[in-house]
Amino acid sequence: MQIQINDMLRAYIEPLTEAEHEALERSLLAEGCRDALVLWGDVLVDGHNRYAICQQHGIPFKVVQNERFQSMEDVMLWMIDNHLGRRSVSDFQRGVLALRKKDILAKRIEEDAARIKAEDAAITPPDSDIDAAAVPKVRTSREDIARAARLSSNTISQIEKIQKTATPELVEAVRTGTISINAAATVATLPAEEQVNAVAGGKKSLQQAAKEVREQRAASRPVKPAKPAPWEDGGEPPSQPDQPLTEVEHLRAEVAELKAKNAALRAENAELRERIDQLVDAS
Template sequence: MEIEINEELRAYIDPLTADEYAALEKSLLAEGCRDALVLWGNVLVDGHNRYGICKKHGIEFRTVQNSTFRSMDDVRLWMIDNHLGRRSISDFQRGVLALRKKEILEARVAANPSDAASVAPGPDQAPAAPSDSGQPAARAAQPLATRQAVAKAARLSPATVSQIEKIQKAAAPELVAAVRSGTISISAAAAVASLPAQEQVAAVAEGKEGLRRTARQLREQKAKLRVPDGAAAEGGVQDAQGDLPPESTDVDELQRLVRALRAENAELKKRVANLAVALKEARSGKE
């Protein structure tokens, strides 16, 4: 059988890091391919990395058919649950996968409301083949109607899921890459994502310390904007949680703060450079 590689499926899950790929290759060379590759007809569903390594080194491998898939969405749900069962993926990856699962299930129910009770293959039909990580395949998908349900599926807190949603909606690609690589935490990335895209990119260009500094400054400014306790009784404006003034004011203030801090940092760097030149000239004069 000629195995077919679907590029959309291959790219659906974040690729292994260079170290993870090297470790898998070393394991396959030493022990062979012990876990079967999962196919849907001719299409490879699970085992893309193992398949590539086995083909490269001429290592024998087995395949197993999953005949329970009825559509590409079934395949995607199976892949998501399979990877959510892994221990090695990051919290950000868990949140992204759980949110993808929620979107697929919502779309399926919206397309066919009468099918809401059976949005995925039943537990008895779930495939048992392991993934690249060697972990058992996850069982069937269940509807994720609330953020709490998404958080439970991802083994994260609802607050973290909310931050990941914000990153997905508002973060520039450079900021997303930074949080995926671990350069910046999820909470810090969510704070930086409140900035315009150009300012996000500028913060990423400053590296890990620059991102952390920007996130810290934004949090401090947000804390300053909180309405003092008792303000409501004096006619102050509070939101439903007694937390922040209107969002537009919050964002405007944060953006003004960042611009002011960047200008201040630039001026300080200029002064330091001038002092260094002056000091060098003074030393040259004495000589």
């Protein structure tokens, strides 16, 4: 059989890094190709890297047919589930795969609903409602997708943001682990040119860019009014010192005040983050 390579399927899963490819090549040369390649007809579904290495070095391999595939979408869903179960897949890759699965399932729901509506229209008035029980129940909520990827709903939201607004350079940086998902989602809010410049500057530049965005957000939030001093509510004001404060004492007082404001801002920031997570989970 002449095995066919579908370029879309070959590119559907994130490629191996150079180190991963070298490790796989060493393993195949030392132990042979122990796992069979998965085919759909004559199309290669799983084992593109193993197939290429085996062809290069003349290593024998086995193939197995998957008879359950009915469409290209079935193939893609199988590939996604197969990779989600692997330990070597990073959090970002798992999130991307889970979101791809969500898109495929959501599309199927729409197609099934349209098909049922068309079938009903042939025997019932056009204005009648679609039988909800007839539409397959498929879990596509953010919580379900997060559970499938073994990630939090907040992380899934951050990956969605990265996919929508991040430049290819920033996506590659988070894919290779140069920057965390959380920080990448923050940097992705910057204009494209600034994202590219941050990536070009390396890991420290990316971290600094994320820090500056967070600081700007914190500075733009309104500060809660300070609680009135006891004497402003009718109490007795503190006794005034006989001697004016020295410069050192003034500075110490300012430092103490700034520390108090900083603590209040941190508490407010934590509260807002918790509220955001709750809103995201509820959406």
